[in-house]
Amino acid sequence: MASILSIASSGLQAAQLRMDASAHNVANMNTPGFRRHAVSQEAVAEGAGVRATVQRQPQEGVALEQEAVEQMSATYAFKANLQTLKTQDAMMGSLLDIRA
Structure with a gap:
């Protein structure tokens, strides 16, 4: 069974990759x-998180509104995975308090 840390970490990395790809798209949207x-x-x-890969789309062009939504979605994914890490930290702290 995978740890919460590895699941949240892979989620953070995937969200970063989504943000990077979207920023790349916006920066190059006027490139012919x-x-x-x-x-x-x-x-x-084994439930060890997610694997993210970048793929080039077959059609040309970038829709700015689609990229804005993608960036907001990646931001929410960051927040959700960060909350998962904070919850794990709190649980570990409580467990250590009980054991001490």
């Missing part, structure tokens, strides 16, 4: 022939 990058996520076996 540019094809946007999208991040796909899949669950890792």
Whole structure:
């Protein structure tokens, strides 16, 4: 069974990759022939978090509103995974208080 730390860590890394890809798309949106990058996520076996990969989309062009939504979604993913880490820290602290 995977630890909460590894699950939250992989989620934070995936959210960072999504933010990076979206920023790359916005920075290059006026480049002729540019094809946007999208991040796909899949669950890792044994419940050890997620695996994220960047893929180039087949169609050209970038929609700014789509990138804004992607960046907001990545921000919420950061917050959710951070809350998971904070909860694990609190649980470990409580467990240590009980054992001490």
